[in-house]
Amino acid sequence: MTTEARHPHLLKPTNPPIIVGHRCISCEQIAFPPDPYGCEKCGSPASNFESWDLEARGSVRAVAMVYRHHRPTPPTPFTVAVIDLVGGPVVKAIVEGDDAAVGSSVEGFLVPEDQDDVGNVIVDLRFRVIQ
Amino acid sequence: MNAPGFLSTRPVFVVGIGLHRYQRRSDETYVSLGLTAVREALVDAGVDWTDIDAAYTGTALLGMGASRIMLSRLGATGIPMTQVENASASGSSSVAQACLEVASGRSDVVVALGVDKPRGGLGAAPGEAGIANLEAGSIVPFTHFALLASEYMHLHAVTDEQVAKVAVKNHRNGSQNPFAQRQKIRTLDEVLAEPISGSLTRLQCCPVGEGAAAVIIASEDGINRLGVDRSRAMQVVASATKTEGLYAEGVGIDAALTAETGAAAFHEAGLGPSDLDVLEVHDAFAIEELLYAEALGLCKPGEAASRIESGDFDIGGSCAFSPSGGLLAMGHPIGPTGVGQVVEVVRQLRNEAGSRQQPNARVGMAHMVGIGAVCVVHILRKP
Numbered sequence A: 001m002t003t004e005a006r007h008p009h010l011l012k013p014t015n016p017p018i019i020v021g022h023r024c025i026s027c028e029q030i031a032f033p034p035d036p037y038g039c040e041k042c043g044s045p046a047s048n049f050e051s052w053d054l055e056a057r058g059s060v061r062a063v064a065m066v067y068r069h070h071r072p073t074p075p076t077p078f079t080v081a082v083i084d085l086v087g088g089p090v091v092k093a094i095v096e097g098d099d100a101a102v103g104s105s106v107e108g109f110l111v112p113e114d115q116d117d118v119g120n121v122i123v124d125l126r127f128r129v130i131q
Numbered sequence B: 001m002n003a004p005g006f007l008s009t010r011p012v013f014v015v016g017i018g019l020h021r022y023q024r025r026s027d028e029t030y031v032s033l034g035l036t037a038v039r040e041a042l043v044d045a046g047v048d049w050t051d052i053d054a055a056y057t058g059t060a061l062l063g064m065g066a067s068r069i070m071l072s073r074l075g076a077t078g079i080p081m082t083q084v085e086n087a088s089a090s091g092s093s094s095v096a097q098a099c100l101e102v103a104s105g106r107s108d109v110v111v112a113l114g115v116d117k118p119r120g121g122l123g124a125a126p127g128e129a130g131i132a133n134l135e136a137g138s139i140v141p142f143t144h145f146a147l148l149a150s151e152y153m154h155l156h157a158v159t160d161e162q163v164a165k166v167a168v169k170n171h172r173n174g175s176q177n178p179f180a181q182r183q184k185i186r187t188l189d190e191v192l193a194e195p196i197s198g199s200l201t202r203l204q205c206c207p208v209g210e211g212a213a214a215v216i217i218a219s220e221d222g223i224n225r226l227g228v229d230r231s232r233a234m235q236v237v238a239s240a241t242k243t244e245g246l247y248a249e250g251v252g253i254d255a256a257l258t259a260e261t262g263a264a265a266f267h268e269a270g271l272g273p274s275d276l277d278v279l280e281v282h283d284a285f286a287i288e289e290l291l292y293a294e295a296l297g298l299c300k301p302g303e304a305a306s307r308i309e310s311g312d313f314d315i316g317g318s319c320a321f322s323p324s325g326g327l328l329a330m331g332h333p334i335g336p337t338g339v340g341q342v343v344e345v346v347r348q349l350r351n352e353a354g355s356r357q358q359p360n361a362r363v364g365m366a367h368m369v370g371i372g373a374v375c376v377v378h379i380l381r382k383p
């Protein structure tokens, strides 16, 4: 039995978890999510990219509690945030708890979401406020 | 790139306008919706369908081949017909294509219409691009804008109530518009009820229903040949389209793209923000009106909320924002929306807007953004 990320090319299920972006070797642009096609800055094909690890840590740029959702998961209400990662890129993600505010420092952690047929635990990334 | 002045080399005018009321999804077919708007525009212009040289249909949801089965019921004249899809700006882009066709000299009289009926979802292509993201599925458009509202309100110390006042104003304007989907005056308390996401409530989110809008675009040659009433012909002095560039991390793309596209339109028209008397913006969510007022240069960053509160953006203020009711009250049936904005601007410039007339309106702008992101801006002027 192992632990696997829901989106293995976006997330390494380590402790602490690592967010995976890309870096363009031609123009040094660092981006998230990692792109399979090409560089928005210089037009290089994705074959010119290297995988780029990003710490799942940053500060909240914007936050919203979602009251209505078109799917059963995540159950409402839940909180989403725009997070300026310490490594540069900006991500949007679910934040657990109700204490996130603009400017809060947050860190990523893994939550079990599901189990596959052979018992592997599928995990996904959440953020939480660090004091 | 936008060739500066292509609309001044051969001037183009809106000579006819027509609408089918925006409404909740009904059993009425899109053919019936579209024909209602086009017939009204033909009557308004005083021209016959046989005078029309070409047609552009803005639609995002109907699927392929929508135009001929609809427009041939005005007479199967065999004219070129083209469908235009540009997300929420589909109708705006059909107007842009019609203007380009007339300005090029290829045609003298062209109809641009927008028509749509809502389906289960938007069917947007970016979701099929194979680019997964962390928040997949949890951030839909209203939450995208709720997050922009959070950032803006924090940065400028703006309250929920101040943002909600955008919706109070636009619902009030919509109550005076017989073509609006929402025609009720709403109090601040009513607008603040029923939270959806972040500070956004139900009445701060646009309804996506069905409807149709049409404009007839003509050259001076066309106006003269067909004996169109020149006093009701409003000139299109700018038509600008841009897509999202590569902005700094975290920059709000909708406002940045609006600033660039608005600047291109002002440059083309030789006008500036202080020249605008009416402005129909993409106010799909209340926060957007504040963001775009600032991005388009109508006020300084952080000032828009106080300008709304002072009544400066009301009908009768320095620039009437969304006098039609905007997307929030008139509605956002997708394909028709951008054409309907031009209809409202023309009505205002003609001084035919009745109880929602902006006094002495001479210059107006129509602005849409769409998924992609794309932005289309037109400026019209009373000659």
Ligand SMILES: [Zn+2]
Pocket: A024, A025, A026, A027, A028, A029, A039, A040, A041, A042, A043, A044
């Ligand atoms: Zn590059």
